[in-house]
Amino acid sequence: MEIKKVGVLGCGLMGSGIAQVAAGAGFETVVREVSDELIQKGFVGIEKSLSKFAEKGSITAEQQKAIRDRLSGTTSFEDLADCDIVIEAIIENLDEKRKTYAELDRICKPEAIFASNTSSISITAMMTATSAERQQRFIGLHFFNPVPLMKLVEVVRTILTDDAVYEQGIEFGKRLGKVPVRAGDRSGFIVNRLLVPYMLDAIRALEEGVGSIVDIDTSMKLGLGYPMGPFTLGDFVGLDTTYYIAEIMFDEFREKRFAPPPLLKRMVLAGLYGRKSGRGFYDYKDPKNPTPMNLV
Ligand code: CAA
Numbered sequence: 001m002e003i004k005k006v007g008v009l010g011c012g013l014m015g016s017g018i019a020q021v022a023a024g025a026g027f028e029t030v031v032r033e034v035s036d037e038l039i040q041k042g043f044v045g046i047e048k049s050l051s052k053f054a055e056k057g058s059i060t061a062e063q064q065k066a067i068r069d070r071l072s073g074t075t076s077f078e079d080l081a082d083c084d085i086v087i088e089a090i091i092e093n094l095d096e097k098r099k100t101y102a103e104l105d106r107i108c109k110p111e112a113i114f115a116s117n118t119s120s121i122s123i124t125a126m127m128t129a130t131s132a133e134r135q136q137r138f139i140g141l142h143f144f145n146p147v148p149l150m151k152l153v154e155v156v157r158t159i160l161t162d163d164a165v166y167e168q169g170i171e172f173g174k175r176l177g178k179v180p181v182r183a184g185d186r187s188g189f190i191v192n193r194l195l196v197p198y199m200l201d202a203i204r205a206l207e208e209g210v211g212s213i214v215d216i217d218t219s220m221k222l223g224l225g226y227p228m229g230p231f232t233l234g235d236f237v238g239l240d241t242t243y244y245i246a247e248i249m250f251d252e253f254r255e256k257r258f259a260p261p262p263l264l265k266r267m268v269l270a271g272l273y274g275r276k277s278g279r280g281f282y283d284y285k286d287p288k289n290p291t292p293m294n295l296v
């Protein structure tokens with residue numbers, strides 16, 4: 001089966017980015033959200049990103065229009081019925097995901113591939129909400145924020161994934177212009193397995209007084225050439241998301257290095273989620289000049 005039509009579930013930060021990249025790679029792409037407002041919000045973000053590429057000359061005005069024309073939004077699952085692959089990027093909640101997959105399984109054609117963009121929930125736990133046939137056509141496709149810029153996609157297989165379907169997942173990643181890596185269905189896959197303990201350790205170092213927010217960030221940027229230090233990255237990813245991923249990984253591995261430190265928990269309880277809420281490790285009152293918060 002050749003992949004021609006792509007379905008995306010969720011038009012938030014990740015879903016809209018995935019839809020943009022799929023339409024940009026030439027696929028007819030339909031995005032499903034729960035309301036027209038959320039579709040519009042996602043499409044505004046896509047338009048902004050495409051305009052940045054157009055301003056830089058990476059795409060022409062005609063290509064920008066063609067990408068837009070290949071994209072459509074819907075609030076109905078039925079509009080995904082003829083998709084060859086459906087990539088889910090909804091809320092990181094296993095029950096919600098299982099409910100969604102069970103419904104989609106009834107609607108989508110039997111040969112369609114189901115993929116999840118989850119960063120830490122078990123692919124196996126989601127796939128069992130679908131029929132035995134679909135379970136062999138179930139993979140993880142984990143993208144990175146901002147999706148239009150980040151080159152990596154983790155392609156995840158379970159113990160039941162069909163070999164040919166998995167290879168199709170790898171090829172599809174390449175057709176999206178990404179570099180696919182192969183990962184097994186272990187919570188966090190490759191990137192978060194290494195990233196999460198690093199970010200949590202940075203918080204512990206801050207709590208212990210090893211260095212300030214700015215000095216720890218500067219050290220990792222200038223000492224190792226990372227594009228963002230751990231606190232800037234945490235605020236960018238979202239501290240609620242980071243906390244949630246850490247909890248799931250701690251639950252899976254029962255290892256101290258995945259346990260969220262008390263400061264992270266307090267920040268999430270206090271609504272300091274990072275950039276999206278205006279405050280995290282930094283205060284974004286002036287978004288171009290974030291100032292470090294006084295947290296310890
Ligand atoms: N679409 C198009 N262009 C964009 C864009 C978007 N969504 N976002 C930024 N850009 C462009 C900017 O316009 C800018 O263009 P110019 O160079 O022409 O000015 C360029 O990209 C660089 O952006 P900035 O100057 O704003 O900032 P930067 O140089 O720091 O780059 C960045 C931004 C690419 C995000 C870079 O900081 C980076 O790579 N950071 C690390 C991101 C990262 O680690 N992401 C993974 C997070 S983990 C995850 O997603 C998964 C998980 O499971 C938690």
